[in-house]
Amino acid sequence: MVLYRVLSSSPNKPANALQSTLLNMQETIREPMVQDPTQFDVLVMPNLYGDILSDLCAGLIGGLGVTPSGNIGANGVAIFESVHGTAPDIAGKDLANPTALLLSAVMMLRHMGLHGHAKKIESACFDTIRDRKVLTKDLGGNSKCSEFTEAICQRMKDMD
Amino acid sequence: MAAHSAVLSASKIMNPFWVGRLGNTAKVFGTTLIRHRNKTSLTPPPAKYGGRHTVTLIPGDGIGPELLNHVREVFRFTCVPVDFEMVNVNSALETDDDMNNAITAIRRNGVALKGNIETKHTLPASVKSRNNVLRTSLDLYANVMHCQSLPGVQTRHKNIDIMIIRENTEGEYSSLEHESVSGVVESLKIITRNNSIRIADYAFKLARERGRRRVTAVHKANIMKLGDGLFLQCCREVASGYPDITFDSMIVDNTTMQLVSKPQQFDVMVMPNLYGNVVSNVCAGLVGGPGLVPGANYGRDYAVFETATRNTGKSIAEKNIANPTAMLLASCLMLDHLNLNDYASLIRNAVLTTMNETRLHTADLGGQGTTSEVVQSVMRVIQSKGQFTAEL
Numbered sequence: 001m002v003l004y005r006v007l008s009s010s011p012n013k014p015a016n017a018l019q020s021t022l023l024n025m026q027e028t029i030r031e032p033m034v035q036d037p038t039q040f041d042v043l044v045m046p047n048l049y050g051d052i053l054s055d056l057c058a059g060l061i062g063g064l065g066v067t068p069s070g071n072i073g074a075n076g077v078a079i080f081e082s083v084h085g086t087a088p089d090i091a092g093k094d095l096a097n098p099t100a101l102l103l104s105a106v107m108m109l110r111h112m113g114l115h116g117h118a119k120k121i122e123s124a125c126f127d128t129i130r131d132r133k134v135l136t137k138d139l140g141g142n143s144k145c146s147e148f149t150e151a152i153c154q155r156m157k158d159m160d
Numbered sequence: 161m162a163a164h165s166a167v168l169s170a171s172k173i174m175n176p177f178w179v180g181r182l183g184n185t186a187k188v189f190g191t192t193l194i195r196h197r198n199k200t201s202l203t204p205p206p207a208k209y210g211g212r213h214t215v216t217l218i219p220g221d222g223i224g225p226e227l228l229n230h231v232r233e234v235f236r237f238t239c240v241p242v243d244f245e246m247v248n249v250n251s252a253l254e255t256d257d258d259m260n261n262a263i264t265a266i267r268r269n270g271v272a273l274k275g276n277i278e279t280k281h282t283l284p285a286s287v288k289s290r291n292n293v294l295r296t297s298l299d300l301y302a303n304v305m306h307c308q309s310l311p312g313v314q315t316r317h318k319n320i321d322i323m324i325i326r327e328n329t330e331g332e333y334s335s336l337e338h339e340s341v342s343g344v345v346e347s348l349k350i351i352t353r354n355n356s357i358r359i360a361d362y363a364f365k366l367a368r369e370r371g372r373r374r375v376t377a378v379h380k381a382n383i384m385k386l387g388d389g390l391f392l393q394c395c396r397e398v399a400s401g402y403p404d405i406t407f408d409s410m411i412v413d414n415t416t417m418q419l420v421s422k423p424q425q426f427d428v429m430v431m432p433n434l435y436g437n438v439v440s441n442v443c444a445g446l447v448g449g450p451g452l453v454p455g456a457n458y459g460r461d462y463a464v465f466e467t468a469t470r471n472t473g474k475s476i477a478e479k480n481i482a483n484p485t486a487m488l489l490a491s492c493l494m495l496d497h498l499n500l501n502d503y504a505s506l507i508r509n510a511v512l513t514t515m516n517e518t519r520l521h522t523a524d525l526g527g528q529g530t531t532s533e534v535v536q537s538v539m540r541v542i543q544s545k546g547q548f549t550a551e552l
Contacts, residue, residue: 034420034445048380051413052438059417 033057058083065096065138066129068103070111078111080104094144097136099125102152124155213498216265216272217244221251222472224275226480227487230535231273234488237539237550240495240503245269249290251278259290263297272464273494275487276472288335291470296329298464300457301355302362303328305440305468312516313448313525320447323372323428325363326436327391328457330355333433351387351432356394362458363395363430364402375399377409378431378439391432416442444469451483451524452515454490456497465494476523480530483522485511488538510541 033040033053037060045053058067064084072078082100090096102125109118128134134151135141217232219225235242247265249258266272277290294300303326309318336348360377367375377395381388392409399407410418412435418425419442431439444453455468467486476482488511495504514520514537521527522534543549 034442035449048434051380052416055413056416056420056442059420063421064417 033060054083063138064100065136066099066103068100068107070104070107072111076111078108080108080111094146095137096145097138098145098149099129120156120159121152124152124159127155128152212241212243213271213500214243214245214269215494215498216262216269216274217246218249218262218272218274218277219246220249220275220472221278222276222474222477223482224277224472226478226531227482227484228273228275230484230531231487231491233535234507234538234542235491238503238507238542239548239550240500240507242495242498242500244273249277251280251290254283254287256293259293263294266294266298266462266464270462271494271497272462273491274464274466276466276470278472278474285337289333292333292335294464295457298459298462299329300459300462300464301327301329301358302458303436303440304366304456304458305443305453307440307443307447307453307468309447310452310512310515312512312518313452313521315446315448317423317446320423320443322423322426322443323366323370324436324440324443325359325366325428325430326440327355327359327430327432328436329433331433349384349387349434351390353390353394356391356432357398360395360398360430363428364398364405367405367428368402372405372428374406374408374427376415376426376429377407378412378415378429378435379409380412380435381409382411388432395430412438415439419443419446441469449483449524450486451522452485452489454486454493456490456493463494463497465490465497480532481523482531483524484531484534484538485515488535506542506545506547507538510538510545513541514538 033056037057043053054067054069055064058064061067064082067083068080069083070078070080082104084100087096103122106118106122106125109115109121128148128151129139132141134143134148136143136145136148217228219228232244245265247258247262249262262272274294277294279289279291295303303324305324305326307320307322307324309315309320330350330352332347332349334348334350336350337345339345363375366372375395377392379388379392381392395407395409399405412431415429415435416438419439423443423446429439440455441450444450447453450467450469450471453468455466455470457464457466467490469486473482489508492504492508492511495501495507514534517537518527520529520534520537522529522531539549
């Protein structure tokens, strides 16, 4: 029932000056997470609380359409997946938002040590979303999945 | 109603020899009266002596004592016919004597107003959470929290009006844990048919009483198929007896996500203990924080009122910066329970009027007001209503 809040070091402190705080779950959920989630950096917790908190945080950042995740096991074995479900109602219609799965793939690249590629794809994806010209329906636009993907690819070509 | 209470109070002070005989009379009166009652109030208001109610007051730790002092101050000022019987509970002690005194006092008075009692992590695992012991001993099976957006408080989401009914006695808070193998701990989550039906029934009755249209059961039955599965099944059974109220269910992780993105979709929510803890805290955060929302714990025979999110607020204790709103509104809930509705409305309106004043907002709302300034303002508003009051 406790969460460890690990605060990253501030720019003025050396990189190894990490602080950790023991937090009762009540204090974490109620006050900070909903009112001021920016004070949190890394949270570690048991299974059920993780299930609840990860969906809560997904809701804070825009929903399951943009939330990536990874499952890491021993010896570096890992499976990366988006958090959302199968969405059978929009399957095969070129409507889905690929961001969640794309960012999960970026996490995978980082896990594999391919940081350069990861950074490039991530920046292209974020810039496309920030631009707001080509957005899928769940983010308020009416572009297709393929158009969104094409926009990201174009950005990456322009970066080279 | 009056006859029932009168008989009960008379039987309390009379010799036990007579109690049996009077008890039968009470049963005869009781059944007739209950049939005429169409409210959910499962707990009848306790007996009055000389027109004044006696309520147990448990200050608790952290900000509890100072906030409850303010409640007493406002009550004294408004001439509310309530006398407080204070019972202190020392959270540092390992013995149960303090708690037993408190429980006896609540059994005697029927109603209590309390601050949160700190559960020190350093005490051995065999020492249970005092607040939990109180709830289970008195069988306060329903924790009710009404989350409403307040007009004077700026929040990201507006127009929230959610009632959360949380099962208060079992579930993950059964305090049944063991470590058969070193390094491997097993915790038991208890879900019973009786308690699930009871809480679901309470939720639907309350929804009907308040004219609410929809009840949502929150669960994780896809994983805890037997435990939460039973809870969900019980809710469905009870729902079938209330065709005028829509019933649906939602998995707890999806619920928290929906709460932070579209909280207006929820009406009444019923759930087991731990999910209730999580959801009520999220909702408190949505409407402005822990300093604003009151909570109530109802059982068949007793009722205990406190702040909804049950914080001790150790870090802000005795600094005059705590928000007294939650505790004052909890005391209003208590007055409603005692059928002192006029006093309840008067104090509640004064508190909400004070909340509209941004310059009086305490630190948790982003202001710089002090607790005493808020309380003084509440009393001034009460005085301005022309009610007979004591001196400021």
